[in-house]
Amino acid sequence: MIFVDDRRIDFASFPDGTSSIRIAPKLDFTFFAMGKSAYFIRWMYDNDAECMQLWYLVKHLKSAGNPLLYLEMPYIPNARMDRVKNRDEVFTLKWFAEFINSLGFESVKVLDPHSNVAMALIDRAETMDVKHYIDYAIQWMVSQGLNPLLCYPDEGAAKRYSELLPMEYVFCIKHRDWRTGKIERLELTEPEKVNGRNILIVDDICSRGGTFTHTATALKEAGAEEVMLYVTHCENTILKGTVLTDGLISRVFTTDSILRVDHEKISICR
DSSP states (O other): OEEETTEEOOEEEOTTSOEEEOOOOOOSOOOEETTEEEEEEEEOOOOTHHHHHHHHHHHHHHHTTOOEEEEEOSSOTTTTOOOOOSTTOOOHHHHHHHHHHHTOOSEEEEESOSOHHHHHHSTTEEEEOSHHHHHHHHHHHHHTTOOEEEEESSHHHHHHHTTTSOSOEEEEEEEEOTTTOOEEEEEESOGGGTTTOEEEEEEEEESSOHHHHHHHHHHHHTTOSOEEEEEEEEOGGGGGSSTTTSSSOOEEEEOSSSOOOOOTTEEEOO
16 A cells, blocks of 8 residues: 555556556645655555556656655565575565665655664665554553563564563574474573563564464463563464464554454554
């Protein structure tokens, strides 16, 4: 989904599949910067086809008066592919960043980037405040009398969030089969802290949720009471995993950056 100044742009298609785009000209420029009119574009990523739509849209806007353009892109596509190990792999993040840079945005605001490589590759990238969203989940639990102990599912998440969230926490150490990527076992640090506590697992992204199933299992085995999960970016594929059905995690908190499905156990942080 792409919005311009909070107006959603409808992208239709001709019979041959090519894009048909209509956007009314901006008649009342309410924002000016450096003597120029400006547009704020918000891209809530759904699929790669939107890259072409964004290209058409930006070129159209720049053709009429060359305004300043600001992009808000909470989820960074291709952020997982932030390095290549084999010659047959395509460094998609690098080429995606070049595409965004070619459009010449004054700034590109992102939320909780999965990789520091993405921030280095995208020109004028800025991070939005993710603490606001995590605090929503924490305060929801507190309001229910479930004062949480934080749990990070790996050392990377612990490093990313522990300074941001000055709260007591435990974390896990994952042991993977590096040929398959599967988690073979998960080691919970300081399990004695967990017994009888309510837990909020915190991380940046969830696909099917296998990591969080392993984490919740370890927490329950250590005596945890309620276990809940916060992830900034929750893919629709969460429905294909067991996170929402196995009874280990009672609620999932996330943003609307890429989630487009509803579920009774998922709460959108505002």
